Amino acid sequence: MQRLAVIGGTGLIEMTFGQQLTDAGLILQRRDDVIVETNWGEVPLTCLKLSSAEGEKELLFLQRHHNKGNPSKPPHMIEHRANISALANSGCDAIMAVCSVGAISADFPPGKVALANQYIDFTGVASTFHHEDATFTSVTEPFDGELNEVLLGVLREAQSFSDDEKLMYTYWLAHGPQFETRAEVDAIEKLGGNMVGMTMPREAKLCRELDIPYAAVCISSNWAAGREPGNESADLSHLSVSAEANKRLAPVWKCVIEMLSQG
Numbered sequence: 001m002q003r004l005a006v007i008g009g010t011g012l013i014e015m016t017f018g019q020q021l022t023d024a025g026l027i028l029q030r031r032d033d034v035i036v037e038t039n040w041g042e043v044p045l046t047c048l049k050l051s052s053a054e055g056e057k058e059l060l061f062l063q064r065h066h067n068k069g070n071p072s073k074p075p076h077m078i079e080h081r082a083n084i085s086a087l088a089n090s091g092c093d094a095i096m097a098v099c100s101v102g103a104i105s106a107d108f109p110p111g112k113v114a115l116a117n118q119y120i121d122f123t124g125v126a127s128t129f130h131h132e133d134a135t136f137t138s139v140t141e142p143f144d145g146e147l148n149e150v151l152l153g154v155l156r157e158a159q160s161f162s163d164d165e166k167l168m169y170t171y172w173l174a175h176g177p178q179f180e181t182r183a184e185v186d187a188i189e190k191l192g193g194n195m196v197g198m199t200m201p202r203e204a205k206l207c208r209e210l211d212i213p214y215a216a217v218c219i220s221s222n223w224a225a226g227r228e229p230g231n232e233s234a235d236l237s238h239l240s241v242s243a244e245a246n247k248r249l250a251p252v253w254k255c256v257i258e259m260l261s262q263g
Contacts, residue, residue, distance in 0.1 A: 011100035040082035102224035182226030
């Protein structure tokens with residue numbers, strides 16, 4: 001893959017590579033921070049030019065919560081059309097999103113990194129580039145199967161999981177910015193949600209409209225409301241959730257490097 005875009009959230013604030021690049025035979029040639037103008041506002045991107053035995057590679061990083069230089073924009077205020085159009089205009093071959101999620105399923109404990117293979121969005125908030133024309137996009141399979149297949153192998157190896165370890169989950173989109181109640185999480189589980197977050201499916205829909213291959217790597221940063229073992233009334237803290245997610249990035253770096261290594 002020549003040009004990979006990575007979207008980071010509360011679990012990946014910035015793109016900071018070190019020894020991982022050298023170990024993978026990638027050499028950083030240049031790093032540029034640029035502002036991309038879109039019809040929906042300005043988008044800051046970090047552009048890394050890399051060299052390898054196969055030739056030059058490019059890595060584009062977008063912090064989805066960008067807010068005038070700070071990663072602090074609340075989820076319900078993100079202009080996803082600006083973000084995705086900025087990446088689309090960059091000519092990226094694929095987008096890998098990194099998401100911090102609250103775990104509902106018992107087999108997705110905090111610290112585990114997995115993939116989304118479906119999402120459920122009952123928020124009633126449109127996420128589309130088509131407001132003037134009647135264009136209907138199929139999202140039966142919202143995530144790119146080839147990308148997920150590659151990432152599945154990386155995450156399994158990076159976390160020393162056996163072949164029968166579950167690594168595909170359904171993401172439930174919550175509107176936010178409040179976390180969910182215990183009752184909401186119970187209802188979400190009954191309706192098929194395995195994890196909950198406030199952003200990612202909006203990106204996935206836009207990428208499907210533009211035919212950009214998209215995959216979502218999901219870091220279980222905390223138990224969802226009411227699921228903390230031994231304390232179902234435990235409060236959730238945004239700061240602690242973000243801190244936990246940032247401790248779990250080793251498998252994510254391996255995913256990025258493997259994607260760049262693809263032909």
